[in-house]
Amino acid sequence: MVDVGVFGASGYTGQALLDILLFHPGVKVTLVTSSTYKGKRIEEVFPKLAGVSSLTFEEPAPLSQADRAELFFLCLPHKEAMAVAPTLLEKGKKVIDLSADFRLKDAEVYEKWYGATHSAPEYLDMAVYGLPELYSEQIAHADLIAAPGCYPTSTILGLAPVIGLDWINRKSVVINSVSGVSGAGKKLEPQYMLAELEGNFHAYGAPKHRHTPEIEQELSRLAGESVTVTFIPHLLPVTRGIYTTITADLARPVTAEEAVGLYTTFYSGKPFVRVIPSFPQMKWVVERNACVIGVTVDERAGRIIITSTIDNLVKGASGQAVQCFNLRLGLSQTTGLK
Amino acid sequence: MVDVGVFGASGYTGQALLDILLFHPGVKVTLVTSSTYKGKRIEEVFPKLAGVSSLTFEEPAPLSQADRAELFFLCLPHKEAMAVAPTLLEKGKKVIDLSADFRLKDAEVYEKWYGATHSAPEYLDMAVYGLPELYSEQIAHADLIAAPGCYPTSTILGLAPVIGLDWINRKSVVINSVSGVSGAGKKLEPQYMLAELEGNFHAYGAPKHRHTPEIEQELSRLAGESVTVTFIPHLLPVTRGIYTTITADLARPVTAEEAVGLYTTFYSGKPFVRVIPSFPQMKWVVERNACVIGVTVDERAGRIIITSTIDNLVKGASGQAVQCFNLRLGLSQTTGLK
């Protein structure tokens, strides 16, 4: 039983995290913070958790709260996370950060895409990118884990088996992704109102969405050379889920069977990733810590088509963070995760 | 006032067509057929049209019904349309066919993609592809008009200004498209049940969706050379609307301003197409005979991003068919269309 604290626990990611942690057999949640809801009990803010916990949200105060747990999850917005993490780390605590603040290795890239100075660049080197399918070893020993973004998780898992091979033309990667609205967090903006979204669909943010450099950083690392992609996110009129459709030109003829075989081998032994030779459906993964990847080849056009789907709040955020937690604590990866 | 008949008027396309024709100032609907609902009044099948018309659906019988109107719309499934059109044409009637049967110029291509022998190949030459933004002259004199498919309409309008230029690499065209479920017609299949679709999203049919050869035929015609594309359709959990996101590699540096300018000039004077320098939203066009095209450039990756949205039942089917009707009858294109 490990004492665990959650900063910023009242947003969608925080709620999804509590949904897992409060039922996790190896966890005792000892602290939940929320500036907005301080003083309220968990069940007042999340009626679905009625009867599960008697904790009350507290104003965040990392310096004095660092003693309350051994490990902290940060579900804070970017810029706030980098203000809190150093305090906890200096007190010898482990931190799993779900924000964007420690994902990019290069503070200048961060500053360019996020339009903000990085206040703790000295921690970027020690931060481990929390994608367990690629970095389980490093996660198992990290004190600062930067859980990936939701779009990057679906994209990187979709491309990891192939991006380093000579099968594809790495300059030709096009990523079309759709996301449910919870991906934007609990923001009170007109575009997230039901009356705006019902029956609606649209692209947004391209070609400068902030998840682009994170995707490129990881693909470049896997490829061993700089990779530039076109990433086009779209808003879907549902609450949860990400569905990513990736195309890349084949550098040589590849059959669908070969491609599926490659992916299947790559993800063999990874409990949360499944490969299929057709197209997954988004609802298969909702409320699950799972990624299903469909592998198809367009032989006429000479292109591979990869579809990858996750729940943005689970495998794209809180579930993945708990998967990292399990690895870090030496538990089975699947503990407490469906 | 022209007497007009509608074969297959009880499906989604038929309903959308009646929604327009029954309020069109130049039209008198004299015949509606439906095998499923024969004997029922329009308002029994479509309560939303209560009080608008006293017509009753009849069993289709083209030979004897040909005298009932001057022009017929066919909202029949493919294979059924090509059995009906010749009879009407031989009686000297005009036909606007909303099925796939007369869209492809090559009967062999039809047979390959639709898995059926074409029973009226001698009519393929005379059929005019009913996309008014490209073929208004021919439509104005055609006796057989093949109204385009919904995916092709959004895609071809999205690529027409640029596909024939040396700006782009024509081998690099990737089309990701999403459609509401009415695009599939009124089929009783489990995948179209609300319980399957709520909160769901998925790709399907790629790379062999039947709209692919129609898209390639028209792009090739515009380009003056054979064009092969990757076309990936997705099912959206809404009833109406298509949103198409197209990428193509730029063959030389092009700014967003240049690209927007090109599109704006191309569609100048076309009342139903609007070009914007950002991303359109699908709900802007629902229940409208409209296409909004967003033009953007990803300068980092050297790619153009085109987004194009229509209502699949209106600009993607019935509205466009009425637009063709207006041209054929010498009326203003916009008569009876919002």
Place this chain on the structure above:
Amino acid sequence: MVDVGVFGASGYTGQALLDILLFHPGVKVTLVTSSTYKGKRIEEVFPKLAGVSSLTFEEPAPLSQADRAELFFLCLPHKEAMAVAPTLLEKGKKVIDLSADFRLKDAEVYEKWYGATHSAPEYLDMAVYGLPELYSEQIAHADLIAAPGCYPTSTILGLAPVIGLDWINRKSVVINSVSGVSGAGKKLEPQYMLAELEGNFHAYGAPKHRHTPEIEQELSRLAGESVTVTFIPHLLPVTRGIYTTITADLARPVTAEEAVGLYTTFYSGKPFVRVIPSFPQMKWVVERNACVIGVTVDERAGRIIITSTIDNLVKGASGQAVQCFNLRLGLSQTTGLK
């Protein structure tokens, strides 16, 4: 052609009103105001209206703007409408107010339910309740028309034929109503976010919803005695539509046929109300100025069950206001309305 102005034209009701007025053959819209969007063109705020009007939203200033039109629609929130209407009326203009400010005849009742002092109680007497199916004569001569609320419209039309008869026990009326979220106006509140509403449903506001006294005032007027009801509104996870299910104890045995006959006779000649002997569906009336009423009898329990459905933004607001406008201007009730 009448010059018409719209105050508060940028909300949902304003949009629905412009959707009608800009296509109305007897109307020229000369003024649209909006504090929020002043300086923006209509199509910037409502892209669906692109190409239809070149008007620009202006800051509301009734004193100087009164000359701009002959008749004004007020789509302002309550309390704001009663500040604007007197200025326009004093300048000899006609006013159709869509807010709650002039619906209640008794300023004290207003003050009790709305928690605000009425600033123009001297106009309450001259205001005509704009429900054309009951008050067409008075509407035809009124200078101040108070268009009914959405819940009251569906409820009063549902009870009007029977509330004054000895068929039912007037103390037993229970009204369960559900509404799409646009009924709440364009408010940025968490409860109207898609992420809160998807898959959700709940009652709210009972037994003190502000539409209760309006319902009771009109039912009492029809009954010739004071009527008290239980009114329970519920929030439906859709944008548009109201569905009201009303029960009342029968004072004597009545067959379904008798009841349907009574309603059919009552609404004979009313073009926007339709009576059916079963249950209407909400989508039959969406985007239509229509009310469909289902009349059923529970013989075992001795109760009448009335279901009544409208589009809250059309027959429950803007469409009804235009219906009043048509009556006031001596046009056919149905002009410009579907």
Place this chain on the structure above:
Amino acid sequence: MVDVGVFGASGYTGQALLDILLFHPGVKVTLVTSSTYKGKRIEEVFPKLAGVSSLTFEEPAPLSQADRAELFFLCLPHKEAMAVAPTLLEKGKKVIDLSADFRLKDAEVYEKWYGATHSAPEYLDMAVYGLPELYSEQIAHADLIAAPGCYPTSTILGLAPVIGLDWINRKSVVINSVSGVSGAGKKLEPQYMLAELEGNFHAYGAPKHRHTPEIEQELSRLAGESVTVTFIPHLLPVTRGIYTTITADLARPVTAEEAVGLYTTFYSGKPFVRVIPSFPQMKWVVERNACVIGVTVDERAGRIIITSTIDNLVKGASGQAVQCFNLRLGLSQTTGLK
């Protein structure tokens, strides 16, 4: 670890049951049957359960399959369940039936409302109505448990504390209920297609919905006298959830506090029922074995307003069946249930 079989495991109720049983610490599922999907593995039919079970659906054959488990859940349609249960009972097995076949005590009532002869009336006496909040003692010793319907669960829990008291007028009970579409089972009917349901809402089935006699039977048992109610179900355009709004005339003045107090006391110690003094929301209980009841008083009209919400597939079906299972097996009621 108890061996458990599930007949009819491929519908919505079967899926919801497997979702619980396959993760239940005291259960080993040894048999799943499905005429439709026989020969398919669970994960082929329910991709969300991929990796959880290697079972294959079998053609139902109760005589030969009775040995495969100690207890059987029947998720069969009515009429099919009463053909299977006797075989299993005669072999000494325990049966928890989720159909309507053993809920009504009177075979004549069954035959009147279900339009079918009851083929096993001799088992009606031994069947225990599986509502644990009322009959936990009997359930703990029953061999045949008839799990309640979804509408009756929400209604009976909503009325149980008060129906036997002199607080209310028992003749005045009106029940308005809304249900997600999964309540109708996995039927391929046009009315359950997304294109019909999107943005729609309507009443249906009243006053002769088949859950009416079940509600009346149980209310009468609790009241000690015959109770007749008006029950009006409505279809909600969501997949899961029931929300029931009940009104009854107060026989004497009762404050909201008194009413809430009564309910709170009544449900004290019941882990799955929660009472609140306002209105619950449907999404609080989705995918939970929970019922939240809101208790309110309309003092002006002299009526109590009770709102009660459950997930129709969990507390209204499969979760409740597992709750009965736990009681029958002597486990804690909450084992394996969230």
